[in-house]
Amino acid sequence: MVDVLPWLLRFPNPVRRVFRDFQALNRELHGFVCAKVAQHRQTFDPHALHDVSDVMIAAVERGDSPPEGLGPEDVEGAMTDIFGAGQDTTSTALSWVLLLLLKHPRLQQDLQAELDQVVGCSRLPTAEDRPHLPLLEAFIYETLRYSSFVPITIPHATTDDVELEGFHIPKGTVVFINQWSVNHDSSKWPDPQRFDPTRFLDAQGCLDRDRAGSVMIFSAGQRRCIGDQLSKLQLFLFTAILLHQCSFHANPAEPLTMDCVHGLALKPRPFTLSVRQRHPLLIQP
Numbered sequence: 231m232v233d234v235l236p237w238l239l240r241f242p243n244p245v246r247r248v249f250r251d252f253q254a255l256n257r258e259l260h261g262f263v264c265a266k267v268a269q270h271r272q273t274f275d276p277h278a279l280h281d282v283s284d285v286m287i288a289a290v291e292r293g294d295s296p297p298e299g300l301g302p303e304d305v306e307g308a309m310t311d312i313f314g315a316g317q318d319t320t321s322t323a324l325s326w327v328l329l330l331l332l333k334h335p336r337l338q339q340d341l342q343a344e345l346d347q348v349v350g351c352s353r354l355p356t357a358e359d360r361p362h363l364p365l366l367e368a369f370i371y372e373t374l375r376y377s378s379f380v381p382i383t384i385p386h387a388t389t390d391d392v393e394l395e396g397f398h399i400p401k402g403t404v405v406f407i408n409q410w411s412v413n414h415d416s417s418k419w420p421d422p423q424r425f426d427p428t429r430f431l432d433a434q435g436c437l438d439r440d441r442a443g444s445v446m447i448f449s450a451g452q453r454r455c456i457g458d459q460l461s462k463l464q465l466f467l468f469t470a471i472l473l474h475q476c477s478f479h480a481n482p483a484e485p486l487t488m489d490c491v492h493g494l495a496l497k498p499r500p501f502t503l504s505v506r507q508r509h510p511l512l513i514q515p
């Protein structure tokens with residue numbers, strides 16, 4: 231196994247700082263998760279598994295995993311990974327969703343018109359509405375492509391010598407994918423700097439699944455994100471429900487900039503907005 235940390239420490243200061251901040255954050259999260267897992271162990275009932283922590287505890291305690299697989303001491307680490315990897319990414323995606331809705335008020339209205347037509351105003355959008363809301367799906371894919379908010383993937387290292395398109399990559403080389411450049415490659419994406427969800431719609435107005443599948447934000451290969459389907463569903467539901475229930479308006483005193491705060495994920499600079507209720511509220515406060 232190759233240790234990528236010494237390699238990361240060779241980076242210039244700002245990049246090192248990002249990884250240090252990340253380590254500090256991860257330590258804090260780990261403490262929180264350990265306390266939660268301890269509570270789960272106390273209340274554990276093998277006949278009533280309530281969440282992913284219960285399932286994980288059940289799996290390691292039943293001895294389902296192979297001898298070299300996870301043991302009871304790994305539950306806290308695995309849960310920290312899942313929460314650490316899933317929380318910041320999904321909330322960052324939502325910040326971009328909101329910022330881009332503010333930047334494109336006409337598109338916001340079109341998305342609401344699609345929701346009103348498909349869902350109506352007597353119920354909330356559900357996952358079953360997804361195939362009938364192509365513009366909303368296209369908006370989410372374009373947000374992921376355009377923001378490319380995980381611009382480079384987590385560094386890995388080659389376990390053998392590799393030949394790739396005429397390049398020799400020796401064993402033990404640290405490699406990662408530049409997702410931002412894949413998503414802004416002008417040979418693949420016409421006018422890549424333009425935010426245009428309709429690039430994901432075909433002539434019939436349906437979602438072009440091949441095109442959507444070529445957005446790269448969850449990495450590739452064996453260590454590709456395990457949460458991709460879950461997070462796309464979450465993003466769909468959050469965005470659909472927010473837009474169905476509310477309209478979002480920019481603060482005229484603030485310029486709407488696409489400049490980002492740089493870290494492991496690119497985040498929009500802090501911004502404020504006003505929210506107006508559309509229909510009689512269907513969500514119970």
Ligand code: HEM
Nearest residue numbers: 315316319320323383384447448449453454455456457461
């Ligand atoms: C929009 C949201 C998300 C984005 C953009 C995203 C992106 C990524 C990326 C780029 C990686 C690195 C893959 C690599 O090492 O090359 C990754 C790994 C991972 N993600 Fe996500 N992710 C998201 C949501 C989630 C969610 C919701 C979960 C869990 C519920 C999750 C769990 C993980 C885990 C556990 C890994 C490590 C996989 C491994 O090392 O084998 N992610 N993700």
